[in-house]
Amino acid sequence: MSNTAANLMSLDDFLLWEREQPERYEYAGGVATMMTGGSLDHSTIASNLWMALRDKLRGGPCRAFRGDTKILANDSVRYPDLSVTCTPVRGADDTVLEPVLVIEVVSPSTEREDRGRKKFDYFRTTSIQQYAIIEQDARRVDLYTRSGDRWTDEIIEGAATLKLASIGAEIGLDLIYEDTELDAIRLREGERRAPAS
Template sequence: MNLALRKPMTLAEFLAWEERQPLRYEFDGVGPVAMTGGTFAHAAIQRNLAIALGGRLRGKPCQFAGSDLKIQVADGHIRYPDGIVVCSPVDRKATVVHDPVVVFEVLSPSTAASDRIVKALEYQATPSIRRYVMLEQDGVGATVYARTGDAWTHDILIADSLMALPEIGVEFPLAELYEGIGFDDELDADRPSPGEPV
């Protein structure tokens, strides 16, 4: 990235600048932050999330949107979550959503620290966000933050947990989000032990 781009930008300047870029950028309140590519597991979790929520929300007022749509969060920052649920009308030409209800991030080694701390604080400070779900990609698991009055509570979900999203009236097994992904321990279980006949 050009060093001149790190001089402070306003939100309006960033939105106008990003519209002309071939790649996607988030806005950290100072300047653009380039988005990077992901892994097969990351893409598979996003796909499964769209399938799990898309079907369950059909005919309801809330709808799921994937990572092509940006959201504006506290302090005028711009983020591209891996998925959101919005329950208010959105103009079909909108590129920014201002009031997501549920936000999903698939954790990656390069973004996990930001997702767990920086974005968690931003999402907590954004009143419309009722639930923030961080999905692991190296195993079946999730950390879920939920707004309860003025408090922000959290739960840890494991493989046999239910993903409950009461804000949008949806519940499903967490394992659904990991269909089609082979983890190392599963692959190792299929391999014969040394000395075992093949």
Template sequence: MSTQPVPKAFCSEEEYLAFERASMAKHAYLAGEIVALTGGTVAHNLIAGNLFAALHQQLRGSGCRVFNSDMRVYVATMGSYTYPDLSVVCGALGTVDERRDTLTNPVVLVEVLSPATERYDRGMKFQHYRTLASLQEYLLLAQDRPYVEHFTRQAGDTWLLTTLSDPSAELVFVALPCRVALDVVYEDVEF
């Protein structure tokens, strides 16, 4: 997905949520600025969809649920709202209000990288996500080749990076009872 600023002066979080809930399009909220999000490529959608399907199947009955990019995530310490490509919550859903359309306690977040968002996904967005006490894993998936960067939280709030590029390699989750082969994640994607 790519981002485009929406021409609007600074607004509060409450104004953003009211605007977003009435909008037909999706927008992120960063430091008082509303940013329009545009659609992804075929590869982006296949990768996110393949991983969603694999996780959904394996998480049945586990108390964990996977959500696609229609579910917003709120990072309270940064006052930001984002739409990760995938989010996983285990146990009770933490949400900002009774509408239950904005998560506050994901254990896993996934972003499929695009040229327009890669720098942000690796930089400021990951800085924001790391402040979520619930977050245990953050994954960045390339679109142009089978390649995954898998960050896992360690003791002392440090993060361990594991990279995967062999299509037969397995993505093994730490916070979830799941294993997914890269060839499943990248099924039907043309490079």
């Protein structure tokens, strides 16, 4: 993220101001910060997740939303790469209400924020039951799950399955990383082509 707005503003002022902006901004601690684009792998991972969850949630009460929809988290405004709510929404709304699952695809430029302030905001938002940080440059997911007033952390790697108890869904890492530099088929083909030492 870059291009921080200079003046501190209230959450209400930010929400009014943001509606007039052509770009997307996040808001935390009175400061608006413009969102920047990500890599092709980042976009592919987010798309793979959204398509998989959309299929798994079809016909049920929960809906998955991509990173162009905001959530309110601990008096901050966030645009997670993916969020899921089981609360009814209206198509004209611009905010996902009561998200139960939030997913961020982390890159070197976003890692500090995703593992720092965003994690803090998500943990303090009572509706959120799981927070997943998907590595863009390694086949790894850090999955945080709420258990009462505590959070547990599980690391999922390799070809394992991401179990999203908050919405009753499972997604294999092979599907999450499909068509990226970390696609299992590409990795196997690369191993076959590598010269013997």
